Amino acid sequence: MDSAISGVLNPADKPGDCAARGLYGCAHGFKIQQNHHSLNQIIYARADVFFKLLGIQFNINPSAHSKMAAPKQESNIMATLPTFTLPAPEDQVDQKLLADIDKFGWHVIGIEGGDDSPGFAFSIGFYYQYQHPEMLIMGLPNDTAHTILASIHEMLAAGGSIEPWRAVDDVASFPLMAIPIGFNHYREHLGYAMWFYRSLGAPFPALQLVWPDRAGVFPWQEGYDQQYFQLQRVLSEEPAP
Numbered sequence: 001m002d003s004a005i006s007g008v009l010n011p012a013d014k015p016g017d018c019a020a021r022g023l024y025g026c027a028h029g030f031k032i033q034q035n036h037h038s039l040n041q042i043i044y045a046r047a048d049v050f051f052k053l054l055g056i057q058f059n060i061n062p063s064a065h066s067k068m069a070a071p072k073q074e075s076n077i078m079a080t081l082p083t084f085t086l087p088a089p090e091d092q093v094d095q096k097l098l099a100d101i102d103k104f105g106w107h108v109i110g111i112e113g114g115d116d117s118p119g120f121a122f123s124i125g126f127y128y129q130y131q132h133p134e135m136l137i138m139g140l141p142n143d144t145a146h147t148i149l150a151s152i153h154e155m156l157a158a159g160g161s162i163e164p165w166r167a168v169d170d171v172a173s174f175p176l177m178a179i180p181i182g183f184n185h186y187r188e189h190l191g192y193a194m195w196f197y198r199s200l201g202a203p204f205p206a207l208q209l210v211w212p213d214r215a216g217v218f219p220w221q222e223g224y225d226q227q228y229f230q231l232q233r234v235l236s237e238e239p240a241p
Contacts, residue, residue, distance in 0.1 A: 081128065085199045097196070101125045105157070108149050109192050110142050118231050121145035122206070123153070124193045130156045133205035134193055136181060139231030140211070148172050148209065164207060165241050174211055177218055181206040182237030189235065208235045 089095040100107040106125030113119030122136035135152055137145050151171040152162065162168055168176040183203055186194055190206055197204045210232065212218045213225035219232065220240040 081131070081200065083200055084128065084197070087196060087198060097124065097192075101128065105129045106153050108146055110145065112142075113139075118233065120189065121149060122190060122193065123149050124196050126153070126156060127197070127204045132156050132161055133180075133207045134190070135162070135178075135207055135209060136189060136235070137209040137211075138233060138235075139228075144172075148176075162207060168209060172211075175216060176209045176211055178207045179210055179234070179236040179240075180238055181208050181235045184237065185235040210234065 086098060087094070089098055097107045101124065104125075106123055106129065108121055108123055110121040111119055118139040119142070120136055120138040121140075121142065123134045126132045126134050135149060137148055140148070148171050152168075155162075155171065162178045164178055164180045166178060168178050181190070186203065186206070193204065193206070210218060213228050215223070215225065217224045218240075219229070219234050
């Protein structure tokens with residue numbers, strides 16, 4: 001994410017409207033308007049807290065994440081992770097995220113692409129609710145990414161699961177492959193999820209859904225169309241089996 005939130009909460013907006021204005025945090029008819037510069041600062045600041053719990057230090061400008069603390073709210077969700085406690089919300093955006101997880105079991109964050117980085121969307125709540133890796137998908141239209149993640153949530157709710165380096169069927173009209181996201185990519189791409197899971201004191205698992213080029217070739221396979229690297233970066237640090 002690349003922004004601090006200057007935005008306005010519009011609960012009446014439809015999910016389809018999320019794609020219309022810049023960066024968004026969208027879940028079940030909810031949109032956050034955000035300033036493109038500030039959201040990255042929030043992600044980095046929240047990721048920094050998570051890394052410090054693991055003994056990893058980064059230099060972050062303290063002014064990048066100056067937010068007034070809101071009163072801690074109680075939740076009726078029973079945490080299924082032994083060491084996990086829900087974070088205290090710091091603003092309305094956090095409150096909405098926690099409310100969505102309480103009501104729906106998950107939340108989705110979408111990030112608009114920039115000149116040198118593709119957009120992406122990721123889940124928050126899959127690991128909390130199902131002990132299943134969080135999911136990220138890159139380079140697709142916002143509504144398409146949201147629909148795919150929603151389909152995965154339905155799969156998990158029905159008892160299904162997604163395994164690393166396996167094809168993912170029945171959630172999109174095109175092939176998908178799930179690959180493990182390397183820990184070095186968490187701070188840049190999963191900062192808000194790191195804030196949510198900060199009480200764990202250890203990394204949560206996350207998978208990237210990767211789609212192929214028009215010929216059906218995946219990025220790690222010979223013959224992949226290099227122009228698609230502008231839309232999708234591989235975040236795994238493991239070699240393909």
